[in-house]
Amino acid sequence: MNETSKNMQLNATDHHGQGGLREMIALALPMVISHGCETALIFTDRVFLSRLGPVPMSASMAGGLASFTMMTFFIGLIGYVTALAAQYLGAGRKEKSALVVSQAVLISLLAAPLILAARPLGHAYFEFMNLPAQQLAQQRVYFDILLYGAVLVLLRTCLSSFFSGIGSTRVVMFSAMVAMVVNIIANYGLIFGNLGLPALGLKGAAYGTLFGSFCGLLVLLATYLGRANRHEYNVLKALRFDRAVMSKLLRYGSPAGVEMFLNLVAFTTMIMIFHGHGPVTATAVTIVFNWDLVSFVPLLGIQIGVVSLVGRYMGAGQPDIAQRVARSGLKMACSYSLVILFLFVALPGALVTIFEPRQADVLFKQAAPLATSMLRLAAFYVLAEAVIVVFSGALRGAGDTFWAMCASVTLHWLLVPVLAVFLKVLALPPLAAWLALVAFILIFSGVFYLRYRSGKWKALAVVGDGS
Template sequence: MDKTQMPHSVVPTPGGMREMLAIALPMVVSHGCETLLIFTDRLFLSRLGPEQMSAAMAGGLTSFMMMTFFIGLTGYATALVAQYLGAGERQRCALVVSQALLIALVAYPLILAGRPLAHGLFALAGIAPEQLAPQRQYFDILLYGALPVLLRTCLASFFSGIGRTRVVMLAALVAMLVNVGANYLLIFGRFGVPALGIRGAAWGTLLGSLCGLAVLVAVYFGRDNRQAYGVLDALRLERAVMKKLLRFGSPAGVEMFLNLLAFTVMILIFHSHGLTTATAVTVVFNWDMVSFVPLIGIQIGVVSLVGRYLGASHPEIAERAAISGLKMGWIYSSVILLLFVCLPEQLVEIFRPQGADETFSQAAPLAVGMLRLASLYVLADAVMVVFSGALRAAGDTFWAMTVSVTMHWLLVPLLFVLLKVFQLPPQSAWLALIGLFLCFSGVFYLRYRSGRWKHLAMIGDEPGGPLAVSGGGA
């Protein structure tokens, strides 16, 4: 009897909430760990002063931005692995990962070559000297540690694509625990370790990332996984699969890079408004990260299940999986909404430095108001993340890239004009950004609603590849 026809008491409904939870919940926990890792850096540094905390945010975002094209490109392996698995081509799953690993090795020196450009961007932004020096230190250390981040992305994409998301969760948990412990020792200088301040935060992050990578490597090259997916035989260049990954992953990489570049520029525009605004915005975006990043775990679950069922020619189940992801996203975002509305003062106070600090005292009321305004879009976050995940799983990456990049780069000049030309207060600029963001969430919903994504094909045109998804070409 076909699995889709078995009683509900025997197996979860294909594409239903139980199946989505099994795939996505470990990824939510995984991304929650990544969020806590970054959050801890900034929380510990806030004890040293708001300038250190803001420096970690701007420097960390910029270093990540330098990697994002390749993270987006290699991370698209999740969708390809899921479609190959659904089509019964298990051996090609490991081939996808091998191509991603090759891309990561080539990418590392290219990322390092962009370091002077980032330093120029910092200087151009006109950031206060008290923040600029530690920001450069934090950025440089994280950038030199880019390779473990890229390799983690490649291997995590494999496990996400085949549905073994608990492995990714374990790796993220190890990375978080090592990072938190290392941060405590290195930032403050405990147990005889010298106090390194913001440099200690960066080194702690790299150490955690290396430990997380070690977990993924151990499981990926473990005996069971080697036998099931032919991992060692797949350690080679496969032109057809590489072409596929480059074709569909490049738009995702371009989108991720341009979006984070726009977001980084927006942060720098806010930070150039003064230390008070920089402190308030850093606090708000720390909590915004808590709101948004775990949703990426749900998106990975959507990509995995939607890709798998499209690969198996079951678009109706793929659609059910997307709606299950939306329900899960709304449940999480509703909790965040209540926190932002009911407890903004308490959320802001968590970042108060030790001792009296005039800058933070001036920034706290501004941060409270911005957090309350942020509650207006947290449910829209879930809509955009889930439906964009469904579109990407189907191969509709160019459209998703175009709309998402357009959205982010409309926000940049809007923010600049409001803050620098009209000299409006940060709250007004923040509210305008929220309004534009809500509009674009609706655009992603309408694209999903059109249903065109159900009839795209990604994996049917290479020699020896599996059958295409039913419908027309991409």
């Protein structure tokens, strides 16, 4: 019997402690750390590339976002393994949790060649956004290399989601730490030509990311196929197609996939609109969104914890405890976001100078004041992000994925025309457009709270008897 099973039995007799902050921290903290590692991985890449100049840094951000966008539908779809595995575990049918993983792996293997085949669409999109020629050339290279590693990202998502769903989040954390360390070492060597490796610049950053992802996948795969996990979840018997489980994964995971894809297309388009405004704005926005990554991505670890625990207690027919989980998640998320808020308000100039190139750069000096002002404004929405992440996680864990998809997609796609009008039509300064984006995020945090407050999600049943 592993640690997760013992905890489930303990909770069965200790109803009072279920869904509390202690349980949330125990499950979500390793996920916060693992997402923090993923953030550090990306952040370090861009800091390294900033030493070469603002253009490689901007190209890596836009190219990396575009490559990730090509994968997002499938990442969102198979990411619902977390909620399904948790609900089967809560319903006492843990053998079906591994069946969910098998269906997700099948989807991943079918999706990888489709993603590669869509590469010309990414190139056409770059052309359409009218980017500076120097950035465009480097962006294509970075985008192409990362796209070849799509299958690594998808398979990592499958296994990470399974371990998150059953509560074994330390495995996910260790995998992310391995990926981060390997990536940083590889990039240090391949970008600058250290450690006896060739100096490949931007290409080196992409190759290092793929190698780190591969090593992280090996950790997850070794644990999933390990003796203890094989026996407890009947992993080998689950290596087959199951129509009912596949249908359930497609039904409830597809809205999450559509949401993730449309949201990232919108977000990437906003980045491209800013980048199309000119090199100074592109540099400032790249710096700000790198720090926004630090503020936001670890919150996704808390969201996964909320999805997992809400799914588990909804599967066990205990919606009141699921509600307690959401409150615990909100306390944890707001505590983290308050620290970020302080840093953005008190130290924006110091945060911006971290991205200063090795040699004096006129472009960076022009962009730094704008980036500093934008970072101060970003402090206004960090708490709103915490609210959105937690309550959307609670809704998804319960199965209210369609509403969550519609609300989230609406938010992101309202921001695109607002930004275009401010920058392109009204020709207002970038800071005014940024302020409008901040205001919209604050408004939508209230929308997610009201949906959660309505309580409709408590009546949903994703895992029924025998299904």
